[in-house]
Amino acid sequence: MGRQILLEHINVPGINTFDVYRKHGGYASVEKALKTMTPDEVTEEVKKSGLRGRGGAGFPAGMKWSFLDRKSEKPRYLVCNADESEPGTFKDRYLMEKIPHVLIEGMITSSYALGAKTSYIYVRGEYMYIIRILEQAIEEAYAKGFLGKNILGTDYSLDLYVQPGGGAYICGEETALLESLEGKRGNPRLKPPFPAVAGLYASPTVVNNVETIATVCAIVNMGGDEYAKIGIGKSTGTKLISASGHINKPGVYEIELGLPVEEFIYSDQYCGGIWKGRKMKAVVAGGSSVPILPTELILKTAKGEPRLMSYESLSDGGFVSGTMLGSGGFIVMDETACIVRNLWTFTRFYHHESCGQCSPCREGTGWMEKVLHRLEHGHGHEGDIDLLVDVAKKIEGNTICPLGDAAAWPVASAIRHFREEFEYHVRYPEKVKNPKHFELEPFVPAAAAMATV
Amino acid sequence: MAKVTIDGIEVEVADGTTILNAARQIGGEVVPPAMCYYSSLKDTGGKCRVCLVKVTQGSAKDPRPMPKLVASCRTPVMDGMVVQNITSPEVLEARKGVVEFLLLNHPLDCPVCDQAGECDLQNLSYEHGVGKTRYEEDRRTFEKIDIGDKIKLHMTRCILCYRCTFVADQLTQERVHGVLNRGDASEISTYIEKAVDNDFSGNMIDVCPVGALTDKTFRFKSRVWFTKPLDAHRDCDKCCGKVVLWTKGDDVLRVSARKDQYNEVKEYICNECRYDHKDMKDWTIEGPRHIDRHSVISQNHYEKIDMQKLKLDIDRQLTFQKGKQLPETTNP
The missing domain is CATH 3.40.50.11540 (NADH-ubiquinone oxidoreductase 51kDa subunit)
Structure with missing residues (x-):
């Protein structure tokens, strides 16, 4: 410790x-x-x-x-x-x-x-x-x-x-x-x-x-x-991290800022690795509002440096390949998690919690939720993915308070990093109708599938 | 005094003026649209987000651009500020998005809506909206309710600009209606039906930018463009008594307050003038009401062209076209 x-x-x-x-x-x-x-x-x-x-x-x-x-x-x-x-x-x-x-x-x-x-x-x-x-x-x-x-x-x-x-x-x-x-x-x-x-x-x-x-x-x-x-660079001190999701030891951990993410996830002192011996798929590093990152980008930055639990390191690469430390809500997802379903859950939350004062957030969060609901339940079509990106872009930055941004970032990042999974939902509507579809048949990205061939 | 440049046109305004009001001093195309801001009601604005503009230079002292688009109705100008409204593609794109959001749950029942022809949302969507919606789901709906005995609330049409709650706050003694619930389920309502009962409640109808609050004495009587608007006044001890009569032949179909070119009421009228004097004999007629040439209501109302005003309009257009050709700023 x-x-x-x-x-x-x-x-x-x-x-x-x-x-x-x-x-x-x-x-x-x-x-x-x-x-x-x-x-x-x-x-x-x-x-x-x-x-x-x-x-x-x-x-x-x-x-x-x-x-x-x-x-x-x-x-x-x-x-x-x-x-x-x-x-x-x-x-x-x-x-x-x-x-x-x-x-x-x-x-x-x-x-x-x-x-x-x-x-x-x-x-x-x-x-x-x-x-x-x-x-x-x-x-x-x-x-x-x-x-x-x-x-x-x-x-x-x-x-x-x-x-x-x-x-x-x-x-x-x-x-x-x-x-x-x-x-x-x-x-x-x-x-x-x-x-x-x-x-x-x-x-x-x-x-x-x-x-x-x-x-x-x-x-x-x-x-x-x-x-x-204590800590590293401009991220001084310690931070409480609420770790949850598909890990062996969920809970609240106090870490010194600058701890490598890999150590945090796999060390027995902290999360203790992914449960049931599965592989990790994605991590939401700082509470539901921050961009989601796939395994390769959460462990290492786009430049190939190991990613650390600090304000700077997590946001390295901006929103293209980075995320934020946020409030420290560290959610880990294994290979059976469905990104679309997870995103739908997040969006449903923001839709429910929008105060309704300014129009982009009031209407946009509801719209995104409905489109994602459609996708996840096998009623989506090709144009929906671009529609989501566009709606998220029109909410972001145009609202009174940061709730609009918080609702838009997860959508934009999930599609940026997991677009193939969204396309899978459009292509195989029958398969995704079962809520546990990726538990039955884990999703394999095209690149990985090619490599095994 | 502060000097501010909006879309290449420079204007000098008093300190503390908002960007929107500075633009209104220039007039014409550079004025951002506004759905929730209302100049004669305090603290309105900032909610609908159609008036978003880009500030490319914060002030003479601090020339950094503002990181996000700002609501022009609530952002005060600084000396040396440079603002882009319709010359910025980013602003137009964002505005298009906001119009789409506003229309998302709007029923678009214009053919049966009493507001049609004088509706701010109609004008806005003609100017900035797209012809086709990308929204496939069901729209939210509400029951129509009576708030007060003269006002019908058609919540389905509401865009939640909050103007009517400000009217109740600022013009009347007690506010008996407000916003219930949250997000896209939020609604304007009273807890007790027909509770709105005071001398100035009728102004809620005038400030409503859409057809959510309509005058029950005028509902379904006539399309507004078939009526003939007349300026009129009477001695009233409660209000200014200056109104517009919407007439057909000798019948007064509706009485409303006078709206300026931005569809805003400056002098509110009382319910007695609005509902109880629907007789030509009660009023001193001043003459036909000037209606903007672009409005559908101006059909068949011919007016002599004011040459001086026309020249001013043309001059402003020319300056504006010059401003458009200004080089793009280095900070995108």
């Missing part, structure tokens, strides 16, 4: 309670920050650490914090985005369920750095049991004087609230989250103005992912420079 920062004490019994957590060095960052550092110094450490947002976009967290409008006389807010709804991603759930205090600690330290007097954790409605865990943890923190008025005898006060959402995927988009938090319909806002200037209640707001905020504790404890040494 590589270096563990967030999950170091995950297996300690009772780590979800304040006392055990405190005994294992918990809340040290709050003490250090509030008693020995100024808010700007904390921000500076986070900047130095090179920490990048763990929610999906990978925007440097320190930079995001520095955009916060500090001259405004309005109150400032920190909002934690715990609306983890990306298919394939379940790392925040694990973290909040097992060690809720690391998030509370991170929230206090980060709120201090940003000068927020009130902070919110926005949790998706489906995580109701986690909301109870968090509220329990917050209660304990209040009782021990880590939240409330004059924390640890300093003149800094903070109130922390947990807000359940209604369970819409779109509320994970930061401006839709803020709308929902304000009690309105969760529609994304038009940007600019950005939340750093006018966010929650039109006040300067920072929205960060659970993992980002939890990592701030470690950064303050060990110092930004020290944290920056």
Whole structure:
């Protein structure tokens, strides 16, 4: 196992309670920050650490914090985005369920750095049991004087609230989250103005992912420079990866960024290889929105270098031959998986979750879903594949929020890398009517078939 | 003041003006179409995406182009900004896509729709749409419902521009209707049928770009191009009282607010003027309403040509044609 920062004490019994957590060095960052550092110094450490947002976009967290409008006389807010709804991603759930205090600690330290007097954790409605865990943890923190008025005898006060959402995927988009938090319909806002200037209640707001905020504790404890040494290049630190799909050991793993993808999939420390001794077909590396890659491109970049688990290496080659680290939802598919069926499932999700505000996404996601449904159930025809590419192209970049892009990228990439499989569906409609068609008769690409002849 | 170049035509506008409004100051072909933006309603726009334009130069200070197409109705101009609208093939392609998306679930029942002839979506698809649809599946359908006793909601035709919800928010005391559900299942609705009941609710009909909200007192009475529009006014203590009467012989078939050249109402009228005074005697007639020459409603309405206006139009066309020949920018 590589270096563990967030999950170091995950297996300690009772780590979800304040006392055990405190005994294992918990809340040290709050003490250090509030008693020995100024808010700007904390921000500076986070900047130095090179920490990048763990929610999906990978925007440097320190930079995001520095955009916060500090001259405004309005109150400032920190909002934690715990609306983890990306298919394939379940790392925040694990973290909040097992060690809720690391998030509370991170929230206090980060709120201090940003000068927020009130902070919110926005949790998706489906995580109701986690909301109870968090509220329990917050209660304990209040009782021990880590939240409330004059924390640890300093003149800094903070109130922390947990807000359940209604369970819409779109509320994970930061401006839709803020709308929902304000009690309105969760529609994304038009940007600019950005939340750093006018966010929650039109006040300067920072929205960060659970993992980002939890990592701030470690950064303050060990110092930004020290944290920056972990990882590779501009991808510093560790990252939680939610591994799922056709692997021997699915679960949440903390990896040091820069770990080779091959090692991650095949090493017994991590995923433990493909199940049932089968071959790997494709990997969705960062949650359902990122482009899917076939085996040869996920293990090695187009240039032939081994691909690493880092922001840069995974996106090497752009969208032509690369993908994104995204939120770390690592979905592996073996040779019996049907790419078309998988894509249909993804598209069905985006169709269901589109907020309906802007026309390309509202109409386009539904259209793509219907065409894919047709293809997968053996009613497709030749023109459908190009139609899908065209529809995806017309959605991408033309919508208010990134949900349109998220819906378009998987379609464009699946057809780019697995076009033959789509053609197979058009050519053999009778065969694909059985949902398990590739389990009965694995798909063989033309090139591989030629090689065996 | 900010100087902005749209399709090769330079214009100076006040700071904070949107690209769309800057283009409207130039007028003519360079004006991006708009389905959801409404100049007299605050915060509208940004949703339909037909007004997307390409910004090839952000400003004089920061000349980088914007990475994506932007919604011109909500993007303010910067000094030195260079914008491409119909000179950019990328914009036209995207717009064609958006029109296709808008028509995807639209029933295209124009032959029986009361809005036909004055419908923004019809105009838009004539200009940017294609003749044939690539959509093979069933379209979404809804039941027709009454919202208020004078308004029929035909949700199947709706393109979800949200204008009517802004009318309810900004012109009336209480908003009783809104958007329910999500994605392509979302619909404009009230929880209680016929709940919309206030003095200015009728304006929902005027702002609707399609035939989703229609006037029940006018439904199926006449095709709009068979009527004769007249400007008229009356003293009204609730509103400005300036209206258009849509008449046939001596009968007033419909009363609506006055729309400008972009089909937008500047001065809203009250429900009393709209529904309760369908008699010529109640109105002071000002004369025939000017209808744009390209509109089907202008058939058989002959107007004297305004030579000065025609010259302005020609001059603008010439400048525009020159602008078209500008070299392509280096940043595609």
